[in-house]
Amino acid sequence: MTLLTYREAAIEIEPGEDVLSALLRAEIDAPHSCRSGVCQSCMHRAVEGNPPAAAQQGLSDAQKALGYFLPCVCVPETPLTIVPAREAGARSEAVVHSIDRLSDDVVRLRLEHDSDFAYRPGQLLELIADDGLGRHYSLASLPEEDSFVELHIRLHPGGRMSRFIAEELAPGRQLHIAGPLGTCIYEGVDPDQPMALIGSGTGLAPLIGVMRDALRRGHRGSIRLYHGAREREGLYLHDHLETLTKRHANLRYVPRVLSDSGPHGGDVATAALEHENALPHTAFFLCGGEKLVGRLKRVLFLKGASLKQIRSDTFLPAGSGR
Numbered sequence: 001m002t003l004l005t006y007r008e009a010a011i012e013i014e015p016g017e018d019v020l021s022a023l024l025r026a027e028i029d030a031p032h033s034c035r036s037g038v039c040q041s042c043m044h045r046a047v048e049g050n051p052p053a054a055a056q057q058g059l060s061d062a063q064k065a066l067g068y069f070l071p072c073v074c075v076p077e078t079p080l081t082i083v084p085a086r087e088a089g090a091r092s093e094a095v096v097h098s099i100d101r102l103s104d105d106v107v108r109l110r111l112e113h114d115s116d117f118a119y120r121p122g123q124l125l126e127l128i129a130d131d132g133l134g135r136h137y138s139l140a141s142l143p144e145e146d147s148f149v150e151l152h153i154r155l156h157p158g159g160r161m162s163r164f165i166a167e168e169l170a171p172g173r174q175l176h177i178a179g180p181l182g183t184c185i186y187e188g189v190d191p192d193q194p195m196a197l198i199g200s201g202t203g204l205a206p207l208i209g210v211m212r213d214a215l216r217r218g219h220r221g222s223i224r225l226y227h228g229a230r231e232r233e234g235l236y237l238h239d240h241l242e243t244l245t246k247r248h249a250n251l252r253y254v255p256r257v258l259s260d261s262g263p264h265g266g267d268v269a270t271a272a273l274e275h276e277n278a279l280p281h282t283a284f285f286l287c288g289g290e291k292l293v294g295r296l297k298r299v300l301f302l303k304g305a306s307l308k309q310i311r312s313d314t315f316l317p318a319g320s321g322r
């Protein structure tokens with residue numbers, strides 16, 4: 001029986017041997033340092049099989065739920081298929097279900113996928129164009145309720161992926177996806193805990209996924225969703241979110257527009273920092289550009305938020321649809 005599969009290669013593993021030792025013996029250049037489960041530099045993800053509990057000690061609830069583990073302290077007893085932590089995993093096929101404009105430069109892409117693509121709301125997938133170009137996008141859909149995955153994609157004039165999406169994609173078109181990736185998910189949040197979801201631009205997509213997941217699970221604590229944009233048009237789900245707040249008493253939507261001087265004018269990070277006052281108890285989800293996420297993380301931590309309660313996925317350029 002093959003106990004260990006790395007990407008698609010079967011790796012021999014000796015009785016009692018840990019996964020990191022087996023990878024290194026097979027001449028796989030796996031990152032590592034302490035070799036005792038402390039530094040987490042060797043982290044991998046099991047895409048099939050369950051790592052033993054001892055190999056997940058010290059990881060967050062979200063990481064555990066998603067199969068992340070530490071190979072240096074992992075002696076598997078049942079088969080595992082693993083990939084490096086930052087790798088999206090196996091490719092699978094998807095078919096365009098629909099593509100429509102949410103604003104001048106943001107499209108909503110819905111894809112039908114095969115049942116092997118298991119994800120949690122708030123994670124990312126890699127969209128792969130015909131020429132092999134890959135870009136990561138966050139998932140706004142809910143696997144328990146949607147038969148498709150939903151992505152919000154900002155189109156950039158002249159961007160290769162943007163061109164592919166705008167010119168080539170239409171309902172019925174086949175393409176490849178890989179993933180999922182990312183740990184910005186609801187797992188580990190207490191149902192009575194306040195939640196603050198803060199994002200800008202299409203960083204709203206994963207926050208929508210997490211918010212829907214929380215509401216579906218009957219989250220009882222307050223949920224505040226902050227969405228920032230440069231222009232009013234960038235609040236591309238404004239009306240939908242306003243309507244949703246009328247249906248859920250614990251949901252609040254706080255939009256902010258940089259170029260506006262009206263009641264919704266201003267910077268989203270400033271608004272969130274002004275409103276949030278139970279920092280040590282709040283579960284934070286931050287999604288947006290590096291600058292926004294970095295600033296929020298730093299200030300929230302300095303003001304008393306728990307680092308363990310700050311979940312974030314920086315929106316890399318790939319996520320912006322170039």
Ligand code: FES
Binds near residue numbers: 034042071
């Ligand atoms: S090498 Fe440090 S945790 Fe595995």
